[in-house]
Amino acid sequence: MIQLDNLSITKNGADILRDVSLKFGQGGITALIGPNGAGKSTLLNAIAGLITPSQGSVTVEGCDMIRARPPERASHVALLAQNEQVTARLTVRDLVSFGRWTHHKGRPKDEDHRKIEESIEAFDLVTLADRRLDELSGGQRQRAFVAMAWAQETPWLLLDEPLSALDPRHVRDIMDRLHALTRPGENQRSVVIVLHDLSVTARYADRIVALKNGQLVTTGPRVLAMTGPMLSDLFGTGLAIERFGGRDVVVPC
């Protein structure tokens, strides 16, 4: 369970998040939506314990993320930040193996190797595994980073706009993969993801958290909370949800 109580974050004198309280249980895909500058990335970083709030608390599975030591934080939450700038010329396999660093601390065991290969396979990187990151396209690199975060094997996976450089096929691949991962069962995981494509949100999200100007607008199950009027209000432009081919799509109106 992730629980935020009265979370406020101030950066350079400006309020980025104001008094956000949230609580959601494990499982499923939670989509963070809202206009640019709403504080989505900041919220994600705060959940991962990477930002010290000016007020309030963050608890993940009972762990106080603000006070926890880095290895403990990293055993609860894996965060994939936006626009990773890569200086390191690592192979995809090397990068993914760093996802398991808290598990092996530099001495990977058989299980680590297995998880690394699993992760490479899951995100369609087998043919790229021995290529270096600087030789890949933006979208391929993006997938490598998602694979790294997945290999960390944390109950919670936080992804900040992981789809931004992906083609439609890989958007679908990754979202299908995340969907399958987050269904009830053994090794069920939970995903919190910042999404800009509202039709993708409509199709995959189990839950939404809508933010605007650093404040929580609404949260709840996607089918109930995500409506045309709510989206129009949130983004300040006319939006409607239509049924098309048996799926919800979001269109301007």
Add this chain to the structure above:
Amino acid sequence: MKLWLYATLTLALLVGASCLIGVADLFGSDLDGQMVMVVSRLPRTFAALLAGAGLALAGVVVQMSVQNRLVEPSLVGTPESAMLGLLIVTLIAPGAALMVKMSVAAGAALVGTLVFLWLARHVPRRDPVLLPLVGLIYGGIIGAAVLWLAWTTDLVQYIGVWQSGEFSGVLQGRYELLWIVALVATLVWLAADRITMLGLGEDAARSLGLDYRQTLLAGLILVSIIVAVVVVSVGSIPFVGLVVPNIVSRWRGDNLRRNLPLVAWLGGTMVLACDIIGRIIRFPYEIPAGTVFAVLGAAVFLWLLHAAPRRSHG
């Protein structure tokens, strides 16, 4: 494996050449060849290898710390800060033991590097060339302070020694401090994974469970020790920390656990080779190894600036 065979062969060849080349004739009658070897040639060879390896490793750590491939210790003000520390300790306590002076130099180098890191936070990352320029100016300012202080206190001759890395003065009993580099190099190698993670950036490293600040500080302490030791014992050699890691990175990638030994090897052999060239070029006179390396290094640096694809160093 084949790589390491070649590496060992090259090293052996250079060590052999370094032991044989010099003004004194080892097999002549009027000098004790064995003594020349033990007192001068071998220490000189070890000194070049240690200084080169150390500076190359320091370069890797600095590059990963600021996520920019175009910097190295002498482009972030580290040697200048070490010199400032040395100068101050020489003024306050002229008779202090070498170890004390070295420690003060390392401390000053660390402070100087941390200030640069703070500056670096405010430099836009879009253009990778900007950071080394800022570092060049920053180092220049500290260097000017060092020179001014040296002028007013009549210690300018020291600066010359600290600034131009050369090995002709290396003798048994006067270079052993450099073995600290071997120790520090081992520590750097043990931290290889952590240093690679620094290169992934603060957010990624922290999210992977690394204590980012602690690792950064530890890495820069190691860099400061290496640079201080090299400045004190043979003088600073610019470009080694820039050129060597870039060559290895382009050639073999950045998995430091695999590549740090290669970085150390290439740094050591290149500096030794430059020292040998410096001994031969206008025999029986010598050109400092630092000068030879600077000529070669500047050329490689220009090539890197020109050839580096922008996106790969973000």
